[in-house]
Amino acid sequence: MLIDFFLHLKSKKLPVSTREFLTLLEALKERVASNSIDDFYFLARTCLVKDETHYDKFDQAFGEYFKGVQQVPGLDADIPEEWLKMMMKKHLTPEEKAKLEKLGWDKLMEEFKKRLEEQKERHAGGSKWIGTGGSSPFGHGGYHPEGIRIGGKSAGNRTAIKVWENREYRNLDDTVELGTRNIKIALRRLRRFAREGAEDELDLDGTITGTARNAGWLDIKMRPERHNKVKVLLFLDIGGSMDDHIKVCEELFSAAKSEFKHLEYFYFHNCIYDYVWKDNRRRHGERFPLWDVMHKYGEDYKVVVVGDATMSPYEILQPGGSVEYSNEEAGATWLQRMLDTWPRAVWLNPEPERLWDYRHSIELIRTIFNSRMYPLTLAGLETAMRQLNK
């Protein structure tokens, strides 16, 4: 009974366990709920879902299963975006790509102006108009060797010369719990216990020694309890080429957040310059100058930078090389400054290790970090944590 329902929830990626399912059956047997579907819904939710962030997912899965329809109405709203992203993208063959002529920069801008004037209504597909998909040089989500991007997400090819939008970045969701267990274990290597704070534990050895010295007259020694003392600063690259790695970064973030008592995190884009931010929705309003961060968190903090280090070498070496604004000092200067402030630092790279040698920017950052760059895999994480503990 209800096993299909349970498996359905499971297939919808809800973290339900057998034990919770048995609890639900037990509750039904004890007639906690009446026979109405409403009561059953509440009961199933209270037994199976243990986090309010999963409520929405549960509602959708529940509705789907019990109404016998393909999708609940609320789900429809998600589809158009997915459509834009996936369905409209024309998968061009290499030959077709080659056929597209490479327009020069000046000609591109000129053409762009012309098209803007001509275009009156929304357009998708095709190869001339601004819109989504297709192989016109304008718009987003399409393929053209030298294109201008307007709004939306860049397609998998990443050839847009200039980013013409104020991107909305997704905050890393730290509710991902599946698969984070292994990462937590790896992070535990970083634990370092130290005695600090109120003296509330009896130091037995000290008391015995003290009492013996006192010729048998009791001399009680107390000491503070051991706590995990490690302090971690996490810098996360977000947006752009990191989109491919969102899942693994979420898992790492989720694990780190529950593993360390002193954890501070900041976001950056591509390379670290003079400021970082904590909330991606307010990133343009709420910035933290890196100088302040360096002054606030002392050298006992261990620094973990997560990023694919995949960018144009200019973004690291040249002042003003940032894709987003004109930075006065080069990224390399800032990275070096960080390493001077926090000597114990590692860079975790989600890109596969075999690709590292082919990307100039990865090589550069590796040199700056004194080859302390590790792949974002369990093995890499463990090596990195050991390195941090040295």
Place this chain on the structure above:
Amino acid sequence: MRFEGTDSYVATPDLMLAVNAAITLQRPLLIKGEPGTGKTMLAEEVAGALGVPLLQWHIKSTTKAQQGLYEYDAVSRLRDSQLGDEKVKDISNYIVKGVLWQAFEQGKPSVILIDEVDKADIEFPNDLLRELDRMEFHVYETRETVRAAVRPIVIITSNNEKELPDAFLRRCFFHYIKFPDKETMGRIVDVHFPKLKQNLLREAMEVFFELREVPGMKKKPSTSELLDWLKLLVAEDIPPEALRSKDRKTVVPPLAGALLKNEQDVHLFERLVFMARQNR
């Protein structure tokens, strides 16, 4: 035993069901929700409605799981031994019972409230797994096992400051108290202020829900703040007309200090009002 809400506490059907499931199956109930939605109150009301004693355990960042079971006061025993006190021969004189032990030895149903479990160290919930599951624990010093004759009803609240471990969650029922809608809120206010003038209530609720809509608020006013505010409005005898101005956005509502507890929020709100006035 069934919980049906009380004269002074409005429970929604889903909350009642969660409480009753926890009572019937004798599993802990984990309650989350915005601050001020009555999480702690729930335990008091359940105990009151069922007519059983309530044992409270308020968690702080320094609380250890062991303290809920018992503590062995070795230091005073050592001191006493030097003074030659007779008491010292029996170790049980130096064992201080914790909340769980007290509840286990009641011999009748009781309610245990573990308040703000997320305040404690990360390991805290894991350390209590077995004790809450089996409702028994072993006292090492006296070599005895304390077992609950009647399993108490355990209500745990969390403010979501830390994530709780999976193993712990699996053993609990879970309920998220969502912020009451206007209708439920009306019933809650009715329960607390039965003789409140209808029109004053209506105006006050409008102001309150509008205030919750203000974007960027650090701490949105919650149920308990609304109740405080109403109390003040009644005490000061503010007429309903004072709340009902045509352009509500341009006037700071009277006694707003009861609703906004954060200095930055007050500033934000005043700035919005100021801007609205300028744009008129």
